Amino acid sequence: MNRIDAPKGVKEYLPPESATFLAVRDALSAPAIAAGYGYVELPTFEHTELFVRGVGESTDVVSKEMYTFDDRGGRSMSLRPEGTAGVMRAVIEHGLDRGALPIKLWYAGPFFRGESPQLGRYRQFFQVGVEAIGVDDPALDAEVITIGDDGFRSLGLTDFTLEITSLGDAKCRPVYRQKLIAFLDTLDLDEATRARAQVNPLRVLDDKRTEVRRQLAGAPLMVDHLCAECADHFAAVRAYLDALRVHYTLNPHLVRGLDYYTKTTFEFVHHGLGSQSGIGGGGRYDGLMGELGGQALSGIGFGLGIDRTVLACHAEGRVVGVAPRVSVFFVPLGDAARVESIATMGKLRRAGVHADLAYGTIGLKGAMKAADRSGATYAVVIGDRDLQAGVAQVKDLMSGEQSAVALTDLVATLKEKFL
Numbered sequence: 001m002n003r004i005d006a007p008k009g010v011k012e013y014l015p016p017e018s019a020t021f022l023a024v025r026d027a028l029s030a031p032a033i034a035a036g037y038g039y040v041e042l043p044t045f046e047h048t049e050l051f052v053r054g055v056g057e058s059t060d061v062v063s064k065e066m067y068t069f070d071d072r073g074g075r076s077m078s079l080r081p082e083g084t085a086g087v088m089r090a091v092i093e094h095g096l097d098r099g100a101l102p103i104k105l106w107y108a109g110p111f112f113r114g115e116s117p118q119l120g121r122y123r124q125f126f127q128v129g130v131e132a133i134g135v136d137d138p139a140l141d142a143e144v145i146t147i148g149d150d151g152f153r154s155l156g157l158t159d160f161t162l163e164i165t166s167l168g169d170a171k172c173r174p175v176y177r178q179k180l181i182a183f184l185d186t187l188d189l190d191e192a193t194r195a196r197a198q199v200n201p202l203r204v205l206d207d208k209r210t211e212v213r214r215q216l217a218g219a220p221l222m223v224d225h226l227c228a229e230c231a232d233h234f235a236a237v238r239a240y241l242d243a244l245r246v247h248y249t250l251n252p253h254l255v256r257g258l259d260y261y262t263k264t265t266f267e268f269v270h271h272g273l274g275s276q277s278g279i280g281g282g283g284r285y286d287g288l289m290g291e292l293g294g295q296a297l298s299g300i301g302f303g304l305g306i307d308r309t310v311l312a313c314h315a316e317g318r319v320v321g322v323a324p325r326v327s328v329f330f331v332p333l334g335d336a337a338r339v340e341s342i343a344t345m346g347k348l349r350r351a352g353v354h355a356d357l358a359y360g361t362i363g364l365k366g367a368m369k370a371a372d373r374s375g376a377t378y379a380v381v382i383g384d385r386d387l388q389a390g391v392a393q394v395k396d397l398m399s400g401e402q403s404a405v406a407l408t409d410l411v412a413t414l415k416e417k418f419l
Ligand code: HAM
Pocket: 081, 082, 083, 084, 113, 115, 120, 121, 122, 123, 124, 125, 126, 127, 129, 130, 131, 257, 258, 278, 279, 280, 281, 282, 283, 284, 285, 300, 301, 302, 303, 304, 305, 306, 307, 308
């Protein structure tokens, strides 16, 4: 029979690396939990329309990368390429916006984008995200950014930069956009770039080609064209970040791949990851709720890439998350001893001691090898003769020392060693 492999470009985590994955996921979410964010578990597929309206039809994410299919009822569905649109949909659908504001939510899970795979860029990848909805307070922007920064730092990561900028709002951005289009019109650009300049001129600012970069040197920048309200907002965000001692770099060229952003936007860029260096990013999206049929509430959030953060930990030599090992390994020799071992192991596990047993018929030698491989501190060997004597042989697998312990005392003795 042919072997069936996983689809191209999906990332999987197996032991022992999966321990790092879990530790990274938990470390990135801990600061959100500590700041009062509540967990949401949302569907991995939604009506395609949600992403078309929410993320933006002209974005690469929606126009080129979505996994879209008709469900059995002929409705167009898409695997979620990101989390914000789904959170907004849930907030509106369940009326969370009629309760106390801000609504603070976090999530973690898989997301799907049909990009060309490479190290750090996958078709199924994982994010931890937060969204804070309903209060347009620059202190909330600073809170969200700090949660991201704290998450990375709690993993011991230091070789990254937090880049921030402001993209303005519905008042000042259209004015700036026209100015930028007029500027781009004067440049010597190829046809495709010219077309892009008409649809999304801001994205041209992100062009990586040197001949384009050179011409962009004198381009007007959004940060220099913010209206008074947006400029004040951005200044306040920076002041709060300073107060929180969160270091950032102003990057007026910062362009995000999703259309909903307004005002504060940011990205965490790691310096040890090559081209897929964005380990997290986010920003404000003040028009999004209204766009999705809800009240006109503001919002800010981020998505942190778990996969890239795992790579960043490797790049910085941070050992994060150790695969859990059992403490006690049972080696029963004979059928009656096996029943006794299984019963004792059950009691130990329920008491909170991690324990495993030599399954199958592998003999004493094989079973002791399995005990060593398990990383357990103690092996508990029970033979039929031990059983008759009412004892078990408890062997310290490091020192090799062995002692007989009465079966009646076994659970209490082992519990004492570990709890
Ligand atoms: P995003 O920048 O598209 O933002 O994704 C966030 C993070 O997910 C990226 O910084 C990166 O670490 C990771 N990521 C994205 N695509 C891939 C991929 N193909 N393979 C591996 N990792 C990837 C968002 O998704 C927004 N929803 C964030 C947000 C929340 N903004 C406001 N609220």
